[in-house]
Amino acid sequence: MATEKWVFMVTAQTPTNIAVIKYWGKRDEVRILPVNDSISVTLDPDHLCTVTTVAVSPAFDRDRMWLNGKEISLSGSRYQNCLREIRGRAGDVEDMEKGIKIRKKDWEKLNLHIASHNNFPTAAGLASSAAGFACLVFSLAKLMNVDEDPSHLSAIARQGSGSACRSLFGGFVKWTMGSKEDGSDSVAVQLADEKHWDDLVIIIAVVSSRQKETSSTSGMRESVETSLLLQHRAKEVVPKRILQMEEAIKNRDFASFTQLTCTDSNQFHAVCLDTSPPIFYMNDTSHRIISLVEKWNRSEGTPQVKF
Amino acid sequence: MATEKWVFMVTAQTPTNIAVIKYWGKRDEVRILPVNDSISVTLDPDHLCTVTTVAVSPAFDRDRMWLNGKEISLSGSRYQNCLREIRGRAGDVEDMEKGIKIRKKDWEKLNLHIASHNNFPTAAGLASSAAGFACLVFSLAKLMNVDEDPSHLSAIARQGSGSACRSLFGGFVKWTMGSKEDGSDSVAVQLADEKHWDDLVIIIAVVSSRQKETSSTSGMRESVETSLLLQHRAKEVVPKRILQMEEAIKNRDFASFTQLTCTDSNQFHAVCLDTSPPIFYMNDTSHRIISLVEKWNRSEGTPQVKF
Numbered sequence: 325m326a327t328e329k330w331v332f333m334v335t336a337q338t339p340t341n342i343a344v345i346k347y348w349g350k351r352d353e354v355r356i357l358p359v360n361d362s363i364s365v366t367l368d369p370d371h372l373c374t375v376t377t378v379a380v381s382p383a384f385d386r387d388r389m390w391l392n393g394k395e396i397s398l399s400g401s402r403y404q405n406c407l408r409e410i411r412g413r414a415g416d417v418e419d420m421e422k423g424i425k426i427r428k429k430d431w432e433k434l435n436l437h438i439a440s441h442n443n444f445p446t447a448a449g450l451a452s453s454a455a456g457f458a459c460l461v462f463s464l465a466k467l468m469n470v471d472e473d474p475s476h477l478s479a480i481a482r483q484g485s486g487s488a489c490r491s492l493f494g495g496f497v498k499w500t501m502g503s504k505e506d507g508s509d510s511v512a513v514q515l516a517d518e519k520h521w522d523d524l525v526i527i528i529a530v531v532s533s534r535q536k537e538t539s540s541t542s543g544m545r546e547s548v549e550t551s552l553l554l555q556h557r558a559k560e561v562v563p564k565r566i567l568q569m570e571e572a573i574k575n576r577d578f579a580s581f582t583q584l585t586c587t588d589s590n591q592f593h594a595v596c597l598d599t600s601p602p603i604f605y606m607n608d609t610s611h612r613i614i615s616l617v618e619k620w621n622r623s624e625g626t627p628q629v630k631f
Numbered sequence: 632m633a634t635e636k637w638v639f640m641v642t643a644q645t646p647t648n649i650a651v652i653k654y655w656g657k658r659d660e661v662r663i664l665p666v667n668d669s670i671s672v673t674l675d676p677d678h679l680c681t682v683t684t685v686a687v688s689p690a691f692d693r694d695r696m697w698l699n700g701k702e703i704s705l706s707g708s709r710y711q712n713c714l715r716e717i718r719g720r721a722g723d724v725e726d727m728e729k730g731i732k733i734r735k736k737d738w739e740k741l742n743l744h745i746a747s748h749n750n751f752p753t754a755a756g757l758a759s760s761a762a763g764f765a766c767l768v769f770s771l772a773k774l775m776n777v778d779e780d781p782s783h784l785s786a787i788a789r790q791g792s793g794s795a796c797r798s799l800f801g802g803f804v805k806w807t808m809g810s811k812e813d814g815s816d817s818v819a820v821q822l823a824d825e826k827h828w829d830d831l832v833i834i835i836a837v838v839s840s841r842q843k844e845t846s847s848t849s850g851m852r853e854s855v856e857t858s859l860l861l862q863h864r865a866k867e868v869v870p871k872r873i874l875q876m877e878e879a880i881k882n883r884d885f886a887s888f889t890q891l892t893c894t895d896s897n898q899f900h901a902v903c904l905d906t907s908p909p910i911f912y913m914n915d916t917s918h919r920i921i922s923l924v925e926k927w928n929r930s931e932g933t934p935q936v937k938f
Contacts, residue, residue, distance in 0.1 A: 537922070550894075553901060556863040583907075587857075590909045594860060594901035600890075601925040602897045608915045615844075618908040 332417070332424050333379035334467040338459035339369040340444070340451040341490045342526060344585040345569050346592040347499065349548045349558060354401070355507040356486045359548070359558040361566045362499045363515070363573075364490045365526060372528065374455040376440040378463045380426070384435035391440050391456075398438075405483040406461055407436070414468035431468055445533045451491075453540075457484030458491035478512035494518040496573045498566070521576045531609040538603045543596065550600040557595055562588075639724070639731050640686035641774040645766035646674040647681075647751070647758040648797045649833060651892040652876050653899040654806065656855045656865060661708070662814040663793045666855070666865040668873045669806045670822070670880075671797045672833060679835065681762040683747040685770045687733070691742035698747050698763075705745075712790040713768055714743070721775035738775055752840045758798075760847075764791030765798035785819035801825040803880045805873070828883050838916040845910045850903065857907040864902055869895075 347362035367373070387407065389398050398404070414431040418424070426434065438460065446452040461481040465472065478489035482499075489510075490497040495517040502510035538546075547554050565584055572580040596603035606614075654669035674680070694714065696705050705711070721738040725731070733741070745767065753759040768788040772779065785796035789806075796817075797804040802824040809817035845853075854861050872891055879887035903910035913921075 552868045553860045553863065553898065556860065556867070560863070561859045587907055590907070591860065591905045593909075594903075594905035596901075597904060598898045598901035600894050600897070602900075602921060604918045604922075607918070611911045611914070614909060615911075 329381070329383050330422060330424050331379050331381040331383070332419060332422070332426070332467070333377055334463050335375065335377040336459050336463035336466060337369050337373050337375045338455050338462060338491050339367040339494075340372045340374075340455040341366045341487065341497065342451070342528075343487065343490075344581070345562060345565055345588050347487055348592050348595055349544050349554050350486070351501075352505075352507065353545065355510075356482050356484075357507050357510050358486055358499065358501045359554070360562040361501050362487070362490070363566065363569050364487070364497050364499075365524070366491060366494045366497060366518070367526060368518075369494075372444045372455070374440055374442050374452070374459040376438065376456075376459040376463045378460070378467045379437045379439075380434050380467060381437070382434065384437055387436045387438075389438040389440065392442060392446065402457070402484045406457065406480055407464070409480045409483065410461060410464040410468060410470060413465075413470045413472060415471055417467075417469045436464075445530065446535070451487055453485035454487040454491050457481050457488035460484065461488070462492060475511045475513060479508060479510065482507070482510060482512075495520055498570070515570060515573055521573070524576075524578075529613055531607055531613070536605065538605075543599070543603045546601075546603070547595055547599045551595050551598040553598045554595050557591060561591065636688070636690050637729060637731050638686050638688040638690070639726060639729070639733070639774070640684055641770050642682065642684040643766050643770035643773060644676050644680050644682045645762050645769060645798050646676040646801075647679045647762040648673045648794065648804065649758070649835075650794065650797075651888070652869060652872055652895050654794055655899050655902055656851050656861050657793070658808075659812075659814065660852065662817075663789050663791075664814050664817050665793055665806065665808045666861070667869040668808050669794070669797070670873060670876050671794070671804050671806075672831070673798060673801045673804060673825070674833060675825075676801075679749075679751045679762070681747055681749050681759070681766040683745065683763075683766040683770045685767070685774045686744045686746075687741050687774060688744075689741065691744055694743045694745075696745040696747065699749060699753065709764070709791045713764065713787055714771070716787040716790065717768060717771045717775060717777060720772075720777045720779060722778055724774075724776045743771075752837065753842070758794055760792035761794040761798050764788045764795035767791065768795070769799060782818045782820060786815060786817065789814070789817060789819075802827055805877070822877060822880055828880070831883075831885075836920055838914055838920070843912065845912075850906070850910045853908075853910070854902055854906045858902050858905040860905045861902050864898060868898065 341364040343362050343364040345363040347358050349359040351357050351359050387398050389396055411431050414428055416428050417426040440456055440459065442452050442455065444452065458481045461477055461484065465477055474492045478492045481492055482489035489512040490499050493512060493514040496515040497512050498515050499512045500510065565588060568580065569584050572584060593606055596605055648671040650669050650671040652670040654665050656666040658664050658666050694705050696703055718738050721735055723735050724733040747763055747766065749759050749762065751759065765788045768784055768791065772784055781799045785799045788799060789796035796819040797806050799819060800821040803822040804819050805822050806819045807817065872895060875887065876891050879891060900913055903912055
């Protein structure tokens with residue numbers, strides 16, 4: 325097989341997700357295990373998304389990846405963990421038409437080329453790594469004929485980027501923090517599918533397309549180390565909010581859904597501010613949008629729109 | 632006496648104070664009792680200050696007040712509480728030269744004219760009401776020959792504006808929250824006088840001279856009612872910080888003093904953000920100043936300046 329020059333590939337498209345109860349803070353940096361549950365809405369796959377093509381060929385001499393057309397290193401532990409976990413679960417693949425036959429044990433020796441594109445700004449607070457790692461894990465799982473349900477795959481995507489686990493489902497998704505040390509119970513589950521509440525509209529206002537000054541990874545680490553409010557939020561505040569949010573989603577209760585979303589978004593930004601040095605993920609434009617939304621809702625008496 | 636047309640007056644000048652451990656949240660709205668202790672630095676009286684002249688005359692038919700040249704109402708409970716408390720402690724006053732003699736019991740019948748000026752923007756986050764009420768109470772106490780020590784006067788100024796109690800002392804001042812229901816132990820005490828650390832420089836950067844969108848009074852009320860982080864801050868975080876700050880001031884430990892000040896300022900803004908609807912007291916210019924300060928300090932290795 326090693327002398328043949330065939331290429332076998334799979335392309336997948338994965339949307340980003342917007343958290344309505346926020347993930348902020350890890351209890352385990354290596355396995356990417358969070359300090360609290362979170363809930364998100366997965367966007368329409370035709371809108372903000374990542375498209376990834378994964379290819380395997382005996383002609384490839386090493387694993388390589390291109391992000392938005394530019395080659396990036398795969399040496400980081402996040403990529404390595406995802407590749408190792410997926411390869412460990414690979415199955416037999418056969419394409420009769422092309423005469424390709426890859427056996428389970430071949431995957432360890434075969435190299436991959438990965439091309440990934442985001443159709444929205446990278447690292448600008450729009451969960452590009454969530455869509456990216458979800459799409460990577462999903463497309464690799466297809467390519468390698470991995471026989472795992474989406475929740476198991478979500479635990480792999482989680483090791484690439486925490487919130488990626490939530491992008492493996494459509495609709496409303498909960499990432500349960502889990503309690504096991506190995507992280508095997510820290511997985512995403514679908515609360516309701518995309519048809520459950522299909523007149524819900526999410527508007528993304530890009531207030532700046534510049535990269536964030538602080539990455540989520542280092543921001544979270546600094547918050548965990550320095551914010552005296554983060555643990556209180558994680559232990560006392562979020563568990564109750566998760567239950568309320570599940571109820572709001574179940575009942576399509578817009579008032580409660582939006583109230584919880586805004587309150588939790590504000591608290592996430594509050595914890596960022598309580599970090600030393602403080603992290604600012606909002607600017608004057610964000611402030612003006614929030615004030616406008618608040619005034620609009622107050623004048624209407626019932627929530628029309630939320631941030 | 633009532634037919635004479637004399638006027639007797641006193642002028643006082645009181646600086647504003649900048650909290651280094653913040654006061655945010657009342658446990659009693661009427662008596663103005665806080666949810667935590669706070670510590671501030673009183674500015675040089677020649678810089679940001681209020682100048683107030685209080686005058687009494689049998690010719691005045693009612694109490695009147697002018698703030699920055701514009702007449703304002705004294706009917707609010709904050710003014711009424713201060714006037715009542717001071718009048719209740721008034722003593723005999725005699726000005727031999729002018730032939731004025733006011734007995735203790737006369738004060739109830741005599742009316743006051745009060746003229747107050749701030750030399751800095753009002754309601755822009757610079758504690759104009761702190762300097763204002765401290766100056767009002769101090770000048771009235773002088774006028775009426777009130778025989779009380781500054782801590783007792785501070786409990787009266789507190790009923791005008793919480794942080795006003797701290798402006799009755801120079802240097803470093805602690806407002807102890809107290810535990811009594813009547814608020815009599817919620818007073819300011821001087822931790823160290825203005826000579827203790829006289830090479831400490833405070834720079835006030837006015838990032839906007841517009842009035843705040845949310846007054847401190849309504850902001851605090853909304854934070855107490857809606858922020859799930861405020862009580863945790865008040866009960867778990869601030870008590871330890873107060874002890875650390877007292878130690879830092881005692882030892883003139885600039886690194887520790889500035890670290891605590893910044894961290895607490897950020898946490899105060901965090902609680903504001905955690906309020907529904909969120910309160911923004913910082914803008915992009917504030918963010919840029921903070922980032923600049925953080926970068927400068929990091930490049931120097933030791934704190935040079937703090938916000």
